[in-house]
Structure formats: structure tokens, C-alpha cells
Amino acid sequence: MAITNLHEFLQDYFTANQCELIFNEDGVLTVQLTEEMDRALMNRPFYWHYVKNTGYAGEPMKLTLITNPEKREEKGEWIHFGSPRLQQILNQLKQNEKVTKLFQKVKTNQNTPLYPWLVINLKVSYVGKQKKDEVFSLGLHLVSGIMKVEMMEIMQQVSLQMSISDYCYPISPLIKINSGYLRIQSVIDNYIENQTHEWAEESWKALDEEIQMLHHFYTEQTETMQEQKQKELIEIKKRYEPYISYEVINGGIFYLTEDAFA
Template sequence: MAIKDLNHFLTDYFTAHDCQIIHNQNGVATVQLNEKMDRALMNRPFYWHYIKKMGHNGDPMSLTLITNPNKQDEKGEWIHFGSPRLQQIFTHLKNNEKYTKLFQQINTTTRTPLHPWLVINMKISYIGKQKKDEIISIGLHLLSGMMKPNMMEHLEQLPLQLTISDYCFTLSPLIRIKSGFLRIESVIDQHIQKQSNEWADDSLQTLTEEMNMLKHFYHDTDDETRANQMDKELKEINNRYQPTITYEVINGGIFYLAEGAIQ
């Protein structure tokens, strides 16, 4: 269910934002940004303010993104779950393109119904001694209730557009969006419960060891100031190592697709 191919995700992301993929081979992709994406990702507000004030078009930068672990030594940015650049891209998607409505492009001369799908892309964060993020994409058919994992991989195979094609019409959902979202949340919860708890056990073991070590350091102290300092440090250790799981919506939307488009 998780998005495993970061290279594919990144090239799709930049292509969707009208950026040219100059090179893409063996997990190393070079992308020529356009002005909009340079402004969004490269943190050069003063450059763009100056260049526009001078009446020039500007020179957007390029990015080389490395997702292949064997290519980390090459010139570029090493991208992995948790890397600052990937988090920046997630934030950009979250803030600017969190929700959408798209229609499958259909070439037809007869009336064709399009079925509503609720699609949610979710980031699960396993936080403890170490942090791991997982991206899950789920589609829910709002007529039958059927769910489809890896939904984005299926959507990538379909031509999608912002407007409905001629002779097509949409079917009204039988499942409300709020109810559909709760169903998807339930699937996410089940997925989390099936995961190994080894990471949490490791975090709890380290938590116990760190707390015991700290208590031993402050052993036999009656000084109120030192006791307060110990309590403060115990809380910091607990916050650092206590295993927690959170999830948040990266983006989602309603997709109107032809019957049988998702198998």
C-alpha cells in the first residue's frame, strides 16, 4: 500500500507542475524548474523581487534528486522519507493542492456515466527512538463501497482533466464524503495494527534505560532544585523516546471515472 518508488513520485510531481525532466536514470533525476516552482521550493524571494523589478524574466534553477542509495555520492540531493526536500514537497502539496476534483478523459459520442471515487493520500509517522514515514494511497468507490489500495498507481495510468468530457455525466455518490473518509481511516488503523511493534519495543527499552540512568545520577538527592531538574529531564526523555503513531492527509479529492476503469 505504501508508495515505494520515490523517483516515480518525484518525476510525476514535477511533470504535473510543468517542469522539464532533463535526465532520469538509475534513481537520479535532474529537473529544470519553472518560475512558479523555483519560487515555491528554492527560497529566493529577494532574487525574484529584484529580477522582476528590473523587468527581466529570471533564471529558474535546476534540481538533481537522488533516490538510489547506491548513487548517494553523486552530485545532487539525497532524497528519502524524512529528508528536508521531500518534506518541503509534501508541505507544498498539502498547502497548495490538498484537495482536487478531476474527471477521466473519455472520447465518446454516447452518454457515458462517470463513477465517483474518494481518493486519500495519507502519511503515517512512526515516532520513537527513530522516525519512519509511510505514504498510503486509498481509493473508495462512493457507490459500491469497494476500496482500492495503491490508488495513485492506478490513476497514473488514466488520462485525467479538470473538466468533464462531452457526452459524459456524473453519478451521485451513495456514500457521503465524511462517511467515506471514516471508512478509509478504519482501513489505515487496521494497517497500522498489522505492522511489527519492534520499533516501539526498542524505543521503550531505550526510554527505560535512559530514565534509570538519570535516576541513578540524581540518587539520594534531597535538594529541591536538583529534584525539579530531574523531573524536567525525565519529561524530556519521555517526549524523546515514547513511541507514538500519527497520520495526516497529504492530499485527496473526488475522481470521476468510467465504469471498470479501476480493476
Template sequence: MAINNLHDFLQSYFTAHHCELIYNHDGVLTVQLTEEMDRALMNRPFYWHYIKKMGHPGDPKQLTLITNPQKRDGKCEWIHYGSPRLHQIMNHLQEHEKYTKLFEQIDTKQRTALYPWLISNIKISYQGKQKKDEMISIGLHLVNGIMKLEMMEELQHKVLQNTIPDYCYTISPMVKLHSGFKRIENVLESYVRDQDHDWAEASHKTMEEELDLVRHFYKEGSNEHEMEKEMEEIRKRYSPHITFKVVNGGIFYLQD
């Protein structure tokens, strides 16, 4: 899922922050940043301080990101799981918009129901000899229990707002939030279990080889304290494990 989902995530991220998509094709995304997003991502505090002091509106930059490795040309910025730019975007979301409540914008003159969805963007980290991160966007309908993947992609086709539209009303959730998060967690655990775990076996094998080398070096019990210290560091470095982290999410009221 990595490249396609990452691109969809970025497209939704910039659209949600009111950035115009100048170019969006085949893994290349050029966006016109707003002042807010330029301040958040482009690291130009002195420019904005000076321009505001002079009483000018400022000139936010355009940003081109490449998610398709085949399109890398050295001129534009390649963004991928684990890249500094993606970490910066994730940190921005965590600091400012980790949780939200939004309503689908609907132009209607009759009473229209909006249904609650619990939507979470979750980072799965596979850590061991090598590290890999994976983003999953998942939504749970809090009335009928239906679950969908790729929810960020679905949301990009909707206009969302902070207030409920005229003539609309919300349906009360049948699934409580705690239970909803538990259902999402169970789905992710099942997804992880069904994957190929050769990476974990390779990490465990490397860990045992490194531990054997340390035992051999400190043979006959010499300096046992130092040996245990080195072995613990090796276990931390190579012991395979998987973690889940909620990047952001919220309750979204959508037309059924």
C-alpha cells in the same frame, strides 16, 4: 514501499504541475520546472523580481532528484523520507493544493459516467528512539466501496482536468465522506498493527534505562521537581507512538 512509492509520488507531483520529465529511469528523475514551480521550490525570489522588472520571461531551472540510494553521486540531490526537499514539497502541497476535485479527461461523443473516488496521500510517522515516515496513497470508490493502494501511480496514467468533459456525467456517491475517511483510517490502522514493532520495544527499553539513570542521579528524593522535569522530557523523546497525517487528497471522478 519507500523508494518506489516515493519516486512514483514525485513523478506524479511534477506531472500534475505541468513540469516536463526530461529523464526518468532507475530512481533518477530530472524535471524541467515551470516558472510557478521554480518560484515554489528553488528559492530565487530576487532573480524573479529582477527578471520581471526587466520585462523578460525568465529561465526556470531543471531539477534532478535521486530516490535510489545506489545512484547517489554527490552531484545531484538525493531525496528521501525526512529530507528537507521532501518536506518542502509536502509544505507546498499543504499550502496550495491540500484538497482538490478533478475529472478524468475523456474524448467521447456519447454519454459516459464518471465515478467518484476519495483519494488521500497520508503520511504515517513512527516516532520513538528513531523516527521514520512512510507515505501511503489510497483510494476509495465511493459507489461500490472498492479500495486501492498506489493510487498516485494509477493516476499518473490518466489526464485530469478541473472541469467535467463534454458528454460526461457524474455518479452520486453511495459512501458519505465521513464514512469513507473512517474506512481508510481502519485500513491504515490494520496495516500498522500487522507490522513488526521491534522499534517500539527498543524505544521503550531505552526510555526505561534513561529513566532509571535519572532516578539514580536524583536518589533520596533530592530536587524532585527537576527530576520529574527530566523524566517527562525523556518520556516525550522515547515514548513510541504512531501518527497519521493527511498530506493532500480530494474527490476524483474517473471512468469506471
């Protein structure tokens, strides 16, 4: 269920942002950025300010990202879960592309219904002594109630656009968006409940050890010492108490033909 293929995620990300994939082989991806993506990722505000003031169009950069560990010494930028570049991309998605509405591109000369899918990409964070993130992509058919996992991978075979194609018409959803989101969240809840959580047990154990050390250190009962002890106790709990949080990366409504994934 979790999206573990970082390379495919990057392909989808740059393709969805109209960036040309110049090279895509064996865990090495080179893309020609658009001006918008160059501004978002390459940290060149002075360059773009200069070219715009001089009347030039400007030249967006090419970017090579390497996801294959065996290729990390090649020319390009090694990217992995937890790397600053990936965090930048996730932040860009969060800030600028949180919600969208897209239609399948259809070439037809007869009336064709398009069915609404609610697609949610979300991150689940397991926080405690150590932190681990999982990214999920789920799609819910808002008429039939069918749900699919790894939705972004499935969507690779579908061409999308901002406007609806000629002769196509949208079907109104029977499931409201809020209700659909709760269904998706329920699937994630069930997934988490069925996992083993050794990470949480290790966090509780580390928390107990730290508290015992704190009690051992603060043996004096003066008011000042006890106040300092309480402050440190709060900090220890913040650092070690395990919890799980959800964060929606982005999502949207996608209107697709009945046989979009056939």
C-alpha cells in the same frame, strides 16, 4: 501498501504540476520547472521580483534529482526519504495542494458517467527512540465501496483535468466523504495492528533505562532537586515514549470512467 518507490512519487508529483520530464532513466530525473514550481522549490524570490519589475518573463530552472544510490555521484541532487528536498516537496504539497477535485479526460461523443473516487495520501509516523515514516495512497469508490491501495501508481495511466469533458456527467456519491475517510483510516488501523512493533518495545526499554538512571542520579530529596528531577522525567518521556500518528499529505475527489483502470 506503503509507497516505497520514491522515483515514481517524484514523477507523479512533477507531472501533476505540469513540469516537463526532460530525462527519466535509471533513477535519474530531470524536469523543466514551471514558474510556479520554480518559485516553490528553488528559493529565488529576488530573481523573480527582479524579472517581473523589469518586464521579462523569467526563465524557470531545470532540476535533476537522483534516487538511485549507484548514481548519487553524478551531476544532480541526491534525494531520499528524510532529505531536506523531499521534506520541502511534502511541505509544498501540504500547504498548497492539500485538497483537489479532478476529472478524467475523456474523448467521447456519447453520454458517459464519471464515478467519484476519494483518494487520500497520508503519512504514518512511528515515533519513539527512533522515528520512521510510511506513506500510503488509498482510493475509495464512493458508489460501490471498492478500495484500492497504491492509488497514485494506478492513477499514472489516467489523464486528468480541472473541468469535466464534453458529454460526461458526474455520478453523485452514495458514500459521504467523512464516512469514506473513516473507511480508509480503518484500513490503515488494521494494517498497523497486524505489524510487529519491535521499535516500540525498544523505546519502552530505553525509557525504562533512562528513568532508572535518573532515579540513581537524583538521590537527594530537596525540593529543588525533586523539581529538576520531574522536569527531566517529562523530557525523557517526550523523547522515548512511543506513539503512532497520522497526517494527511493531500487528497481529493477524482471523477473517473467505470473502466478507467482496465
